[in-house]
Amino acid sequence: MVIDITDQDAVFKRVEELARELESRAPGIEEHVKRYQGEGKTLRWASKKFDEYFKNQFAGFGDNWCMPVVDAAAERMKVLGFRAHGEAMGIDQQLQRDWLGSNSDLGSSEAFTMQMAGGRAFSLVHPADSPDKAPSVTWEHPETAIVDTDPVTGIDRDGLVMWRDDKYDFATFYTDSHFVKLKREHGQMRFENTEKMPQNGGWELRDEDQPFQMHHLGEVPLTEIRNKTLLDDTPMSDIAGVAALQDAVNLIWAYLMNALDQASQxxxxxxxxxxxxxxxxxxxxxxxxxxxxxxxxxxxxxxxxxxxxxxxxxxxxAANLEAFSKVISQIVEHIAAQTRTPPHYLVAKMINTAAESLNIAEAGLVSKVKERILYASKGIKKTFRLMAAARGATPQRLDALRAGTIIWDNIQYRSEAQMADVGTKLKSAGFPTEYVVEKLVTDPVEVARVMDMVKRERMMDPFLVAEERMRQGV
Known part of the structure; x- marks a missing residue:
């Protein structure tokens, strides 16, 4: 829905619509985030008497499988740079400096974790001009940000970021050309008050002197980074199915510890x-x-x-308690299979495991990370494009960035021996040195540094220098 940004009542009404939608999402996101953090993992007590005797002794005890399931994939998603369409090698140096200068390497890492735990994450390229035109980027929690996307074109129409202090709810509303700062008193955000709430939600301007401020980014500065969807508007959390299995494990732990007290001696x-x-x-x-x-x-x-x-x-x-541990082990195996998490991430039983065996065990995780990268790429591309727009990029450059390529770090771990073997085989097959270095090193900055070393090394070899001169006819 496109609104007239100068129509104050229409803006307030639209902000209230987005605020209510954001509020409706919050409980599900909060539950998944708490699961990831390990809250609510306390043992499900087997009996009231057990609770009375051991509640304090075992307070906070319980397994948390949600964190490793998310971290196993999120830790392999690292953005190294961006290459505009039409460029065959290297990365955009200006975007790389702005990405690192805004600490987006750290912020994006947290966003990828939130993408898989909560289903969504957000980036915000702040539209206010900085003195040196360098873009300022923050990464927003999914409980505080929302973007409305046209379901037909896939273009973001507007967005909202909300936060609060002891007295007020604050919000900033973004369109592709303006942003508006608003506030309202506490309590009006809650559903129980919606019947008494005015249609505009009680919002008022934070800055009467500059109510509707323009920006030159050309797109909504707020960008959603989504996890997997099923052709709908509801991204899935990677731990949605893990929580129930985790509860089952903790229930069995409760029975086991009850049995340890009642029957093991x-x-x-x-x-x-x-x-x-x-x-x-x-x-x-x-x-x-x-x-x-x-x-x-x-x-x-x-x-x-x-x-x-x-x-x-x-x-x-004493009773035989092995039955409990066998069931727990089997449930953990189910968690590994359903989430494509390598078993050695969940159970520390690795003795003299061959490198090839580890590669096979991690094949499912590698495929999962490739899939998650695909989901995140749309939002990361738009973030890079907004960063370029903040510096006043031309329409031609923005078009090249729209069809550009994100350079990701290698998602498959290899030992140095494996990397050396791959490099030797690629070189023997006739691939050029720079291609081999890109395959092994991945990071474009390191690739350029290594190639400079190769060139200097060749210049020190008199035979290679003579051969190059003969080739050039010097």
Missing amino acids: PARIVANADVPQVPVLDKDGQIIGSQDIELDELLKEKIMFIPGQDARIEEWT
């Missing part, structure tokens, strides 16, 4: 004997009677009394 039974008693004292300390020991105290000591004649003491041997 021998339990004693005293048959045909009266339950021990303790004296009952009055306020002066005089014995006025007696009472049986509390049943809970006997259970803590693993003792059961059965009254009767001819007293005797017996015991039950």
